[in-house]
Amino acid sequence: MKEYSYTEKKDTRSGFGLGLLDVARKNPDVVGLCADLTGSLKMNDFQKEFPERFFQVGIAEANMMGVAAGLSIGGKIPYTGTFANFSTGRAYDQIRQSIAYSEKNVKICASHAGLTLGEDGATHQMLEDIGMMRMLPNMKVVVPCDHNQTRLATAAIARHHGPFYLRFGRPKVPNFTSLDEEFEIGKAIRLTEGGDVSIFATGHLVWEALEAGRELYKQGIRADIFNVHTIKPLDAESIIQSVARTKCAVTAEEHQVHGGLGDAIAHLLAEHHPVPMQMIAVSDSFGESGKPHELMKKYGLSAGNISDAVSKVLKRKR
Amino acid sequence: MKDINELKDIATQVRRDVLRMVYGAQSGHPGGPLGCADLLTALYFRVMKHNPGDFSMDGAGEDLFFLSNGHLSAGWYSVLAHSGYFDKKELATFRLIDSRLQGHPATEEGLPGVRVASGSLGQGLSVACGAALAKRLNKDPQIVYCLMGDGEQQEGQIWEAAMFAAGREIDNIIGIVDYNGQQIDGAVNDVMPLGDLHAKYKAFGWEVLEMDGNKMEEVINTLEKARSLCGNKKPVVILMRTEMGYGVDFMMGTHEWHGKPPNDEQFEKAIANFKETLGDY
CATH class of the missing domain: 3.40.50.970 (Thiamin diphosphate (ThDP)-binding fold, Pyr/PP domains)
Known part of the structure; x- marks a missing residue:
C-alpha cells in the first residue's frame, strides 16, 4: 500500500x-x-x-x-x-x-x-x-x-x-500533499489502489480515510481511496471506474449527510452504476462546543468510523 | 446632444412601450417605470457616456448604470433598445418564453446593457460600489449610477452598502432613490415608514440632493449637479420624487399598479395618454 x-x-x-x-x-x-x-x-x-x-x-x-x-x-x-x-x-x-x-x-x-x-x-x-x-x-x-x-x-x-x-x-x-503536484479542478486524486472497496473523502476526512486504509490493509482489505477535492463538477469518470471494480463505496466528509459529497456521489451512482454505499457525515444534527478531535469522534467522523463503514458495506456487497 | 423637447418625446415613447410590453405579456410592473421614464431617458440620452453599439461587460471608459429595483425592467429595456443596445423589435418578447428580456433583468442570455441580475431587492447598491471601486483601481474616471426603489430602502443591505460607500470614500457613485411613496402592500408610510431619508443618508456620510423626477429640466440639472459633486471623497444620492404610474391618471397616487397589467379597456385608456414619438416596436 x-x-x-x-x-x-x-x-x-x-x-x-x-x-x-x-x-x-x-x-x-x-x-x-x-x-x-x-x-x-x-x-x-x-x-x-x-x-x-x-x-x-x-x-x-x-x-x-x-x-x-x-x-x-x-x-x-x-x-x-x-x-x-x-x-x-x-x-x-x-x-x-x-x-x-x-x-x-x-x-x-x-x-x-x-x-x-x-x-x-x-x-x-x-x-x-x-x-x-x-x-x-x-x-x-x-x-x-x-x-x-x-x-x-x-x-x-x-x-x-x-x-x-x-x-x-x-x-x-x-500536511501530507506536495506543492509540486498539479491541482486540477474537477479531477479526483487516487491516493491508494485497491479492489475491495472505494473510499471517497474530502477535506479533513481525507487523512482519516488514509488512516482507515492502513488499518484495513492489516486486515487484508484493499481500499481504493480518493481525495475528492472538487465536489462540483464531480469527477464522474474516476468514481464510476473505481466502483466498477470494487462494487461498493464509502464516502467521508465533515458536513451534513444531506447535500454533501455523499449525496453527490449517491446521485451519480444511482443513475449510472448503483452499488451499496455507506456515508460518513454528520447525521442531521447541529454540532456543539468541544475540541476538534473530540467533536470528530463524538459525531462519528474519524478513521475508526470509516473502517466500521467499510465493514458494513462489504457485508452488503454482492 | 438631445434637447429637452427631444428628451420628453423619448420619455413619452418609453411610457408607451412600458404599457404595451406589460399589456402584451399580461404580466409585469407598469407603475414604477412610468414614474422613472424621465430619469432613465435623461441618463441614457443625455447624461451618461456609454457605447450602446459596442456593449462590453467591463464598460471601461463608460458610465455604468445598475437597476437595483429590477422590476422596473420594462422601462429599462425600452431605453436600452432605443439607445441601440438591441433591436427594439425584441421588446415584443418581454416576459415570454425563450426571451432575453426576462421579467427581472438577467445576464445569462447575454442581453446587451445588463451587467448583473436584479430583482431580489437591496443588492444593486453593493454591486454599484464594487463596480465603482474597480473603476478607481483601473484609473477610469467615469461614474456609476444606481437606481433603487423607496420600499427597497427597507432592506438592511442598502445600509450596509451606504456605510461602506461613505467609509471607503467612494466618490464616483450616484445613487438615485425613486421616492414614489408606494410599494406592493400600500403606501410606504403605512408599510414601513422610512423616516427622514434625507437625514439618514446624510448621517451615513453621503451628499444628498432632491429633485422632482417627473420634470425633465430638473432631472437634467440635478443629475449634472450630482456629477459635479463627484470626486470629493463622498458618495452622492438623489432622492427623486416621482409619481408611480406617471402620465396615466388612474394609475397615479396608488400602489395598485405596482405589479399588474391593464386589461383591454384599461390599456386603451392608458395608451391614449402617450403618442407614438419614436415609432412603436
Whole structure:
C-alpha cells in the first residue's frame, strides 16, 4: 500500500493565505475582500503587500458579496474571505442573484468550516455549506484536504472564469500533499489502489480515510481511496471506474449527510452504476462546543468510523 | 446632444412601450417605470457616456448604470433598445418564453446593457460600489449610477452598502432613490415608514440632493449637479420624487399598479395618454 506521511501539522487557512499571495503576485487583477476576519482568514500578508487591492468591508457579508460582484464587472478577480457560515447561509441570496445567476468571477473563500472550528460551537460550525453551494447553477465547489493543497487550490481557481466556493478549516491537520503536484479542478486524486472497496473523502476526512486504509490493509482489505477535492463538477469518470471494480463505496466528509459529497456521489451512482454505499457525515444534527478531535469522534467522523463503514458495506456487497 | 423637447418625446415613447410590453405579456410592473421614464431617458440620452453599439461587460471608459429595483425592467429595456443596445423589435418578447428580456433583468442570455441580475431587492447598491471601486483601481474616471426603489430602502443591505460607500470614500457613485411613496402592500408610510431619508443618508456620510423626477429640466440639472459633486471623497444620492404610474391618471397616487397589467379597456385608456414619438416596436 502506498504510504503517506507528514512532517508537520498545518492549518488549511494558512494555505489559503499563502495561495492568495501566490496568485496575487502573478495576477494584478486579483483583489481581496474580508468581513472583519482578516487574521482568522490569514489575509494579513495580502493586505500588507497589496493595500490598494484589499477591501475591508466590516461585518457586512451581504454587502461584501455584492461589492465582489461589482468588482468582477470591472475585470477584477475578487476573493472574499470569512467563515463558512457567514460565507454562505448569511449571504445566500446575494450569492445566488448577484454572483451565481449573474455568472460573476468571484471566489468565495470560506474558513472555519465544519465541526473542527471547535469551541465556538454550533452557531459557527457550518455543516450545510457544500449543499447550499453545489445546488447553485454555475457555482463550482472545491474542498482541499490540507495546507499545501489549499494553497494550490487557491491559486488554481483564478485560472477558471466563474464563481467558486473554496472551503477550508481552522485546525492544524497533517500536511501530507506536495506543492509540486498539479491541482486540477474537477479531477479526483487516487491516493491508494485497491479492489475491495472505494473510499471517497474530502477535506479533513481525507487523512482519516488514509488512516482507515492502513488499518484495513492489516486486515487484508484493499481500499481504493480518493481525495475528492472538487465536489462540483464531480469527477464522474474516476468514481464510476473505481466502483466498477470494487462494487461498493464509502464516502467521508465533515458536513451534513444531506447535500454533501455523499449525496453527490449517491446521485451519480444511482443513475449510472448503483452499488451499496455507506456515508460518513454528520447525521442531521447541529454540532456543539468541544475540541476538534473530540467533536470528530463524538459525531462519528474519524478513521475508526470509516473502517466500521467499510465493514458494513462489504457485508452488503454482492 | 438631445434637447429637452427631444428628451420628453423619448420619455413619452418609453411610457408607451412600458404599457404595451406589460399589456402584451399580461404580466409585469407598469407603475414604477412610468414614474422613472424621465430619469432613465435623461441618463441614457443625455447624461451618461456609454457605447450602446459596442456593449462590453467591463464598460471601461463608460458610465455604468445598475437597476437595483429590477422590476422596473420594462422601462429599462425600452431605453436600452432605443439607445441601440438591441433591436427594439425584441421588446415584443418581454416576459415570454425563450426571451432575453426576462421579467427581472438577467445576464445569462447575454442581453446587451445588463451587467448583473436584479430583482431580489437591496443588492444593486453593493454591486454599484464594487463596480465603482474597480473603476478607481483601473484609473477610469467615469461614474456609476444606481437606481433603487423607496420600499427597497427597507432592506438592511442598502445600509450596509451606504456605510461602506461613505467609509471607503467612494466618490464616483450616484445613487438615485425613486421616492414614489408606494410599494406592493400600500403606501410606504403605512408599510414601513422610512423616516427622514434625507437625514439618514446624510448621517451615513453621503451628499444628498432632491429633485422632482417627473420634470425633465430638473432631472437634467440635478443629475449634472450630482456629477459635479463627484470626486470629493463622498458618495452622492438623489432622492427623486416621482409619481408611480406617471402620465396615466388612474394609475397615479396608488400602489395598485405596482405589479399588474391593464386589461383591454384599461390599456386603451392608458395608451391614449402617450403618442407614438419614436415609432412603436
